[in-house]
């Protein structure tokens with residue numbers, strides 16, 4: 001073969017290869033569904049760049065699974081936008097969805113979309129800082145893969161379906177800042193289900209905590225695999241769509257642009273901050289080379305947003321869960337034990353009696369009483385039932401009915417969990 005033919009064949013091969021690589025991975029049904037969702041949401045700016053000509057797996061806010069799920073869409077995350085709409089029913093047609101996030105969409109109204117009941121692989125459901133009304137739907141308890149439900153900062157009302165506590169994998173149920181009725185502690189959040197209520201699950205509370213740490217780690221790993229680039233120096237009064245398009249074009253050379261979060265000040269309408277989220281090998285290095293690029297006549301300053309805590313994702317996940325449980329523990333003051341007992345012995349007595357009530361996150365000692373910090377759904381009520389327990393030697397455990405020591409405001413919820421996660 002002469003050289004020209006070789007070169008020709010090689011080019012042809014390269015061409016075919018490129019053609020096959022650029023072949024759409026996106027499933028046609030998913031692309032159609034997503035376009036319907038876009039339309040139902042009235043073309044919000046965050047996803048306005050969705051273009052039927054492109055592979056939907058490359059669209060912002062969307063993620064596809066690998067070949068094992070036929071590259072179906074597994075994640076949809078639409079956040080920080082002023083969409084005025086309801087959750088589109090078509091969401092229920094993204095049958096392979098594992099993650100569904102609608103967050104910081106103050107004008108998203110209506111009830112939690114019933115078609116979500118069709119999403120049987122759903123693991124993360126995060127509908128927060130929206131303006132959803134109606135009940136916490138009972139149907140969620142049919143979605144057995146759910147690990148994380150966060151419906152905080154909405155206008156949901158009614159009571160919390162007890163059946164949610166039977167979800168075998170559920171680690172976080174965050175319902176704070178709603179208008180739910182019933183036990184106050186329930187609306188505060190997570191779940192600790194006593195063993196006897198879930199006969200089929202062999203997990204003790206500790207097992208559940210480990211499970212949760214495991215899932216939080218997986219989630220944090222996903223977040224950690226992304227490059228976050230903070231963009232500064234742009235014209236803050238520019239049109240955000242124009243900025244969005246310009247940034248998409250600019251960063252597309254560095255990796256897959258997963259999201260561009262542009263926050264606008266609601267009063268002044270000026271652009272407050274801008275983050276570009278990229279996927280791909282070496283994306284950070286490539287992106288930082290763009291430092292100083294011109295957009296709209298301005299020189300951009302780019303910096304990578306990185307964690308400085310020095311923790312691994314497992315360490316961070318464990319810390320997050322421990323802090324979370326500690327922050328949401330309820331405190332009960334206990335007396336009536338033998339005050340001459342050494343602290344160690346007293347501790348083991350308390351563990352023996354209170355471990356069945358919930359997760360003991362801390363025990364603190366005061367002069368004439370002990371504070372047991374308990375975490376979990378209904379743990380306080382179970383603890384109160386221990387009142388009068390005979391401790392032997394003439395001692396009787398006294399567990400007064402707890403005053404609401406903690407106001408809800410003290411359960412400081414981080415402004416945005418993504419700060420913790422990314």
Ligand SMILES: *[C@@H]1O[C@H](CO)[C@@H](O)[C@H](O)[C@H]1NC(C)=O
Nearest residue numbers: 081082083084105106107266
């Ligand atoms: C939500 O809608 C109201 C009225 O329709 C509008 O005044 C307000 O600016 C919207 N909020 C956002 C964040 O766009």
Ligand SMILES: *[C@@H]1O[C@H](CO)[C@@H](O)[C@H](O)[C@H]1NC(C)=O
Nearest residue numbers: 105106107109129130131155
């Ligand atoms: C939710 O909607 C009501 C009116 O329907 C509005 O007053 C309120 O500000 C909205 N909440 C948010 C967080 O935007």
Ligand SMILES: *[C@@H]1O[C@H](CO)[C@@H](O)[C@H](O)[C@H]1NC(C)=O
Nearest residue numbers: 235236237238239296297298
């Ligand atoms: C910033 O953008 C606005 C809107 O596009 C434009 O009117 C203004 O002249 C720009 N300012 C500068 C300093 O480029």
Ligand SMILES: *[C@@H]1O[C@H](CO)[C@@H](O)[C@H](O)[C@H]1NC(C)=O
Nearest residue numbers: 288291292299301302303304
């Ligand atoms: C980007 O450029 C600015 C000056 O324009 C410089 O101060 C900054 O250190 C640069 N950042 C990186 C990450 O190179």
Ligand SMILES: *[C@@H]1O[C@H](CO)[C@@H](O)[C@H](O)[C@H]1NC(C)=O
Nearest residue numbers: 320321323324327412413414
């Ligand atoms: C726990 O509370 C502290 C202080 O109130 C807060 O800084 C932290 O973010 C909270 N952590 C979690 C995981 O809720």
Ligand SMILES: *[C@@H]1O[C@H](CO)[C@@H](O)[C@H](O)[C@H]1NC(C)=O
Nearest residue numbers: 384387388396398399400401
């Ligand atoms: C606990 O028992 C004591 C007497 O042993 C009683 O005075 C108190 O009212 C009981 N507290 C509750 C919450 O039932």
Ligand SMILES: *[C@@H]1O[C@H](CO)[C@@H](O)[C@H](O)[C@H]1NC(C)=O
Nearest residue numbers: 128150152174414415416417
């Ligand atoms: C739930 O969402 C709110 C609002 O986005 C956030 O502040 C909070 O940390 C989340 N809770 C958990 C447990 O992730």
